[in-house]
Amino acid sequence: MKKLIARFHDLAAIPVFKKDSPALLVHRLHSFSPETNFDRLSSTEKNLYATVLIEVKPDAPGLPEEIIDQTYAKLIDYVSRGVAAYVHFDLPYRLCLETPVTESPVSIPPQDPDAWWVKAINATEALKAYQSRSSEKIKIAVIDTGILHSHPDLDDFGNGGIAQDFTALEWVDSKFQERSIRSIPFSDKGSVDKGDYEYHGTHVAGIIGAILNEGTQVYTTGIAHQETLLNLRAWGTGKPSDASLAIVIRHAATTLGARVINASWGRSMADCFGESSAVEDVIQSASCDHGVVFVCAAGNKGEEIGNFVPARSEYAITVGSIAPGPAGKFIRHPGSNFGAKVIGAPGDSILSLDSMNQYALRSLTGTSMAAPFVAGLAARMLASNPNLIDAENPGNTALTILGAIVKNATGLSASEKIGLGIIDVDRTLGLAPSPNPGI
Numbered sequence: 533m534k535k536l537i538a539r540f541h542d543l544a545a546i547p548v549f550k551k552d553s554p555a556l557l558v559h560r561l562h563s564f565s566p567e568t569n570f571d572r573l574s575s576t577e578k579n580l581y582a583t584v585l586i587e588v589k590p591d592a593p594g595l596p597e598e599i600i601d602q603t604y605a606k607l608i609d610y611v612s613r614g615v616a617a618y619v620h621f622d623l624p625y626r627l628c629l630e631t632p633v634t635e636s637p638v639s640i641p642p643q644d645p646d647a648w649w650v651k652a653i654n655a656t657e658a659l660k661a662y663q664s665r666s667s668e669k670i671k672i673a674v675i676d677t678g679i680l681h682s683h684p685d686l687d688d689f690g691n692g693g694i695a696q697d698f699t700a701l702e703w704v705d706s707k708f709q710e711r712s713i714r715s716i717p718f719s720d721k722g723s724v725d726k727g728d729y730e731y732h733g734t735h736v737a738g739i740i741g742a743i744l745n746e747g748t749q750v751y752t753t754g755i756a757h758q759e760t761l762l763n764l765r766a767w768g769t770g771k772p773s774d775a776s777l778a779i780v781i782r783h784a785a786t787t788l789g790a791r792v793i794n795a796s797w798g799r800s801m802a803d804c805f806g807e808s809s810a811v812e813d814v815i816q817s818a819s820c821d822h823g824v825v826f827v828c829a830a831g832n833k834g835e836e837i838g839n840f841v842p843a844r845s846e847y848a849i850t851v852g853s854i855a856p857g858p859a860g861k862f863i864r865h866p867g868s869n870f871g872a873k874v875i876g877a878p879g880d881s882i883l884s885l886d887s888m889n890q891y892a893l894r895s896l897t898g899t900s901m902a903a904p905f906v907a908g909l910a911a912r913m914l915a916s917n918p919n920l921i922d923a924e925n926p927g928n929t930a931l932t933i934l935g936a937i938v939k940n941a942t943g944l945s946a947s948e949k950i951g952l953g954i955i956d957v958d959r960t961l962g963l964a965p966s967p968n969p970g971i
Contacts, residue, residue, distance in 0.1 A: 736884075794828075851902045854878055
């Protein structure tokens with residue numbers, strides 16, 4: 533069923549709208565304390581607090597679809613009074629995965645240190661054990677289908693990691709009831725571990741933070757295997773809405789202290805009406821107000837990213853997928869979205885952890901797999917240089933991180949349409965002077 537998300541420029545207009553709209557339920561997406569000083573909030577924070585979700589009451593007379601359409605037209609008429617509105621379908625987001633998640637795991641020896649993707653991103657030194665220079669481990673939020681945090685190759689989650697389930701968020705008193713979020717300390721891992729029945733989140737987590745376990749020996753290491761992963765489960769039986777994902781991102785940035793967020797999901801703007809997105813608002817706030825580096829998948833339609841959210845956001849690092857090409861070179865995967873602001877990382881038949889079999893790897897393809905390589909690299913950059921982002925005035929963190937990455941990236945031909953080239957992990961981290969092999 534259609535629902536509306538409206539961003540009111542004037543907070544005082546919200547109760548007026550509710551009074552004038554008896555057939556509607558108006559839910560505030562972001563709660564705030566009574567003592568909040570709105571004069572001191574940034575424009576992006578004001579947008580978040582003034583954003584509401586609108587739906588039709590169950591007992592409202594008339595057809596819900598018609599009521600929503602009429603309400604949308606009514607909101608458009610309010611523009612001169614300071615109200616901005618846009619419409620979304622309830623469940624628009626999809627995992628950025630090229631191959632089915634039901635693909636079988638493969639029982640094989642440990643990941644080959646000479647695997648094509650290690651060469652493609654020049655990560656040999658980075659995958660070795662390292663010591664973080666940061667006084668605190670960098671927190672990387674994985675907003676996904678959940679992570680099997682009892683997996684033995686994810687033991688380093690114990691360093692301050694938590695698991696939270698956002699699939700059962702409830703509306704209470706016209707606000708998202710954040711107290712309904714279940715927080716699972718990793719010290720209790722296994723006892724209440726819901727697992728990851730879609731396989732996707734655990735696979736993504738392995739690329740970022742898996743550690744070699746002598747008992748399983750199914751993997752080498754993730755790019756940021758000494759940092760802390762936050763397991764934020766946003767997918768249940770269906771796809772999450774624009775509103776609920778905005779809540780998860782804001783919670784990771786403001787409450788959990790995430791420094792990096794990985795989002796291996798997205799949607800086309802064709803899935804909704806309007807020209808804006810609550811997710812885009814909260815990404816901007818996370819970057820400019822809280823210094824969070826937001827990394828997302830470009831998508832797997834083989835199209836330009838300008839019509840995809842969150843890939844199109846100027847406050848996100850957007851990652852496209854590369855694959856092995858002829859003569860030892862690397863190319864854009866044919867299914868990967870592309871664009872001038874897209875950075876490339878491996879996304880073709882990537883082996884990582886499997887949530888259903890801890891003694892096997894799973895092979896998956898898509899920009900979902902490419903994004904966590906860059907999220908892990910961003911975390912390593914922050915661990916090596918904690919002052920890389922100004923805590924007092926972070927600005928556009930995506931541009932700050934990309935500036936350092938692109939300086940060391942290996943270019944692709946213009947025909948590949950990955951405008952910023954391929955990440956070079958070792959060079960970016962100052963671990964190796966040599967350029968990427970095979971290009």
